[in-house]
Amino acid sequence: MTLPLCIYGSPVLRKKSEPVEEITPELVELARNMLDTMYNANGVGLAAPQVGKNIRLVVIDLSKEDEERNPIMLFNPVVEPEEGENPVALEEEGCLSIPEIWVKISRPSRVRITYTNENSETVELRGVTGKFARCALHEQDHLNGILFVDKMSMSDKAMNASKLKRMAKK
Ligand code: CO
Numbered sequence: 001m002t003l004p005l006c007i008y009g010s011p012v013l014r015k016k017s018e019p020v021e022e023i024t025p026e027l028v029e030l031a032r033n034m035l036d037t038m039y040n041a042n043g044v045g046l047a048a049p050q051v052g053k054n055i056r057l058v059v060i061d062l063s064k065e066d067e068e069r070n071p072i073m074l075f076n077p078v079v080e081p082e083e084g085e086n087p088v089a090l091e092e093e094g095c096l097s098i099p100e101i102w103v104k105i106s107r108p109s110r111v112r113i114t115y116t117n118e119n120s121e122t123v124e125l126r127g128v129t130g131k132f133a134r135c136a137l138h139e140q141d142h143l144n145g146i147l148f149v150d151k152m153s154m155s156d157k158a159m160n161a162s163k164l165k166r167m168a169k170k
Contacts (some may be wrong), residue, residue, distance in 0.1 A: 002037045003051040008147070009168030010052075017047075017054040017143040020075045020116070027057065028118045030072040034059045039069075043096045047137040047142030050097050058115075058139040062131050067068045074115035079140040081108035082127060091134060093148050101163060103156040105148050107137050 006012050020027060030053065038059060039047040056076045062072040082128040094102045111133045113125040124131040128136065138148055149157075149164060 001033045002040045003033050005037065005041065005096055006050055006052050007167060007170065008123050008149075008164060009170065010054050010097075012049050012054060013097055013142070013147060014145045015049065015054045016145050016170045017049055017056045021054050023075055023116065023118060023120045027055075027075070028073070029116070031057060031059055031118065035061065035071050035073075038096070041096050045139045046096060047139045049142050049145075056143050058137065058143070059138075060132070060135055073118045074113070074136075074139075075117070077113060077115040077136065077140060077143075079133075079136045080112050082110040082112050082134065089134070093134065093138060095138070097147055098147065098149060098164075098167065101149065101160050103148075103152050103160070105138075105151050107134050109133065111136060 004121050034046050034051055036046065037051060038061070045057050045058065045060045047099050048055045058074045058077050059071060060074065061069055061071045088106045090104050090106050092102050093105045109129055111128050113128055115123055117123050141147065149160065152160065
């Protein structure tokens with residue numbers, strides 16, 4: 001089942017989300033619905049605040065069109081830059097809550113991801129790079145009320161200011 005997406009300007013996108021205390025069947029169902037919503041909108045990641053829930057839950061699926069789906073449900077995810085050599089990567093990002101804006105954002109290129117899965121198991125992924133690292137950092141920001149447009153360069157901010165203003169008014 002798809003859920004309505006909250007768009008830029010919704011207060012729920014700016015709140016810090018609460019930790020998940022227990023992985024209930026209802027929460028797994030919510031995560032499934034979030035995946036449906038994400039696939040329907042051709043996204044690769046979605047955080048619970050984007051469907052109006054301020055809880056620390058993220059879904060990600062980075063499989064390509066011609067591949068089998070590979071959905072991941074991350075409860076209480078913690079995404080941290082790995083120590084050691086970790087150059088910043090500058091790549092284009094978009095967000096299902098901020099349609100029509102695609103800009104380059106700097107992020108650490110190598111991260112460690114810790115989360116609880118739908119079976120209440122703790123999972124730790126080390127040395128995560130590329131799209132997965134970027135997506136996990138982007139979604140973690142959502143859980144803290146941070147949006148990728150907050151991290152745009154000054155010139156991108158200026159260029160997209162009126163678009164954002166219009167979006168927030170709706
Ligand atoms: Co987003």
